[in-house]
Amino acid sequence: MPLSRPFVLAFLAARVIARALIDTLSPPACAACDAPVRRDRVFCPTCAATVLRTSNTPGEPLAFAAFGGAVAAALKRFKYGERPDLGRPLGHLLRGLLREEAPAVDLVIPVPLHPRRLAERGYNQAALLAHAAAGELGVPLAARALVRLRNTPQQATLGRAERLANVARAFVVRSPRAVRGRRILLVDDVATTGSTLEACRDALVEAGAREVITSCLARAGEPPADRAT
Numbered sequence: 268m269p270l271s272r273p274f275v276l277a278f279l280a281a282r283v284i285a286r287a288l289i290d291t292l293s294p295p296a297c298a299a300c301d302a303p304v305r306r307d308r309v310f311c312p313t314c315a316a317t318v319l320r321t322s323n324t325p326g327e328p329l330a331f332a333a334f335g336g337a338v339a340a341a342l343k344r345f346k347y348g349e350r351p352d353l354g355r356p357l358g359h360l361l362r363g364l365l366r367e368e369a370p371a372v373d374l375v376i377p378v379p380l381h382p383r384r385l386a387e388r389g390y391n392q393a394a395l396l397a398h399a400a401a402g403e404l405g406v407p408l409a410a411r412a413l414v415r416l417r418n419t420p421q422q423a424t425l426g427r428a429e430r431l432a433n434v435a436r437a438f439v440v441r442s443p444r445a446v447r448g449r450r451i452l453l454v455d456d457v458a459t460t461g462s463t464l465e466a467c468r469d470a471l472v473e474a475g476a477r478e479v480i481t482s483c484l485a486r487a488g489e490p491p492a493d494r495a496t
């Protein structure tokens with residue numbers, strides 16, 4: 268049944284009022300420094316100038332930007348500053364990347380946190396980003412398909428070889444049937460050596476995934492001194 272014109276007008280008016288209310292209660296702010304921004308912007312102009320987009324090459328995780336500047340500041344707040352609300356603007360950046368790269372996948376899976384760390388933080392930042400990715404690609408999200416078995420030491424305190432050993436065999440697939448034959452986009456917030464994404468990919472491939480494309484919001488060249496995976 269077609270909607271009547273008064274109903275549509277009333278709906279549009281209610282939406283405008285709701286938006287204005289949301290903006291008053293929680294005005295759009297820069298994800299890195301909280302300066303006021305337009306609703307469609309993630310960063311203020313000063314912070315936006317520090318964002319270094321990456322060129323994505325085959326074999327490397329798809330990444331929106333290099334780890335640094337406003338992206339690093341926003342990710343630090345997102346992860347360690349009890350700011351799950353930043354999943355929305357940062358997810359917006361990941362959506363933009365996926366619109367450009369258009370990976371052919373049929374399922375999105377986040378890198379999981381160990382249950383103990385999830386309980387401490389209250390949310391899995393990678394899962395919030397993966398939710399945005401699944402929405403952009405129009406495919407299901409399997410947020411609990413992978414499980415982290417070991418509460419591995421903070422990656423930032425380790426060297427490269429130790430990082431690889433630290434995460435090897437740390438992940439298992441909870442339900443192999445859910446991933447068998449699927450083309451999967453794996454999502455993390457930051458990739459440093461890529462060892463965490465690799466360990467997750469190995470677990471998914473072992474469980475029968477057809478293809479696993481890895482992605483992250485930011486890719487770091489060297490382990491940042493004050494960050495952890």
Ligand SMILES: [Zn+2]
Nearest residue numbers: 297300311314
């Ligand atoms: Zn800013």
